[in-house]
Amino acid sequence: MKIDVVTEFIEGLVETYPGLQYLDGFPEVKVVLRSDHVSAMLDKVAIISGGGSGHEPAHAGFVGEGMLSAAICGEVFASPQVDAILAGIRAVTGPMGCLLIVKNYTGDRLNFGLAAEQAKSEGYKVETVIVGDDCALPPPRGIAGRRGLAGTILVHKVAGAAAAAGLSLDEVAAEAKRASEMVGTMGVALSVCTLPGQVTSDRLGPGKMELGLGIHNEPGAALADLQPVEVVVSHVLQQILSP
Numbered sequence: 001m002k003i004d005v006v007t008e009f010i011e012g013l014v015e016t017y018p019g020l021q022y023l024d025g026f027p028e029v030k031v032v033l034r035s036d037h038v039s040a041m042l043d044k045v046a047i048i049s050g051g052g053s054g055h056e057p058a059h060a061g062f063v064g065e066g067m068l069s070a071a072i073c074g075e076v077f078a079s080p081q082v083d084a085i086l087a088g089i090r091a092v093t094g095p096m097g098c099l100l101i102v103k104n105y106t107g108d109r110l111n112f113g114l115a116a117e118q119a120k121s122e123g124y125k126v127e128t129v130i131v132g133d134d135c136a137l138p139p140p141r142g143i144a145g146r147r148g149l150a151g152t153i154l155v156h157k158v159a160g161a162a163a164a165a166g167l168s169l170d171e172v173a174a175e176a177k178r179a180s181e182m183v184g185t186m187g188v189a190l191s192v193c194t195l196p197g198q199v200t201s202d203r204l205g206p207g208k209m210e211l212g213l214g215i216h217n218e219p220g221a222a223l224a225d226l227q228p229v230e231v232v233v234s235h236v237l238q239q240i241l242s243p
Contacts, residue, residue: 005196006030006053006075013060020063023070023091030073030080031088032060037069041094045163045172046070048088049101049156051108051148052077054195055215062153067160069098076195077216079107085115089124097125097169099176101155103148104132127173131155133185135240136212136221147214151183184240188232189213189220211235 007027014020014032023031030053034040049059050072059071069092074080089098098119102112109130116126133151159176167175189210194200201217204210209227212220227235 006073009053009056010060010073019065020060023087025087029084029087031070031084031091032063032073033070033088033092034063034065036065037092040065040069041092041096043096044094044166045096045169046089046092046094046098047101047156047159047163047172048072048085048092048098049152050074050080050085050088050112051103051105052079052216054193058153062156066164067156069163079105079111082111082114082118085112086118089115089119089126090122093119093124093126097127099159099163099169099172100126100128101152101159101176102128102130103152104130104134104145105148108148125169127169129155129159129173129176129180131180131183133180133183134212135184135186135242147218149185149187149215151180151185154183155179186211186236186239187213187215187220188236190226192217 010022010032014022019035020032021035023029046069048070049068052074054076060073062068063071070088072080072085072088100112100116102108116128119126131148131152132146134147134149155176158179159172162172162175192201192204207226209224210220211222
């Protein structure tokens with residue numbers, strides 16, 4: 001029996017919450033949107049985000065009034081396809097335009113960027129904000145710069161509130177950009193994540209923790225012995241607040 005974890009997650013989410021629906025073309029096009037998107041798009045900026053699945057409830061769990069208009073779901077740890085992103089833009093974007101909130105990963109930036117350009121060529125007003133809130137990696141912070149992490153959710157909320165208040169696309173984008181520049185995240189992991197159907201890595205041994213482990217098992221900034229929580233929090237805060 002073939003199990004598709006992403007499709008089943010979306011089906012379960014939509015069955016549980018009447019305010020959500022998936023877009024025509026599901027499951028090939030994995031887009032979750034507000035059930036009232038038709039009325040919402042008349043006088044409000046649409047807020048769209050998304051990325052690889054496997055980080056639930058992100059992103060589909062944040063679709064709703066005052067947050068995301070739609071979430072574009074890729075396969076596990078894989079950026080959504082350009083066609084799916086474009087379908088999401090077309091579905092929820094009205095005269096006020098839409099803001100794409102994209103985490104700083106190469107695949108996400110590429111695919112959302114291509115979809116945005118195509119949507120603009122079709123006459124849609126589209127702006128993009130890139131979120132790179134990862135404070136774990138020192139400069140040059142890898143090839144692509146700081147990764148987008150959990151702080152993206154706060155950017156969703158700020159942008160969603162600005163859109164719900166009736167602000168213009170430029171104003172909503174400015175609020176989201178300011179929020180993205182102020183938020184910082186540093187992860188601490190006691191174990192690595194497991195991909196469905198794959199053997200779990202043993203990189204992180206007993207009694208060890210990893211500071212800044214990436215959300216797809218990318219190596220973090222440092223491997224360390226387990227420490228009391230107040231020591232860990234102090235280190236994380238120092239790193240986040242450091243210039």
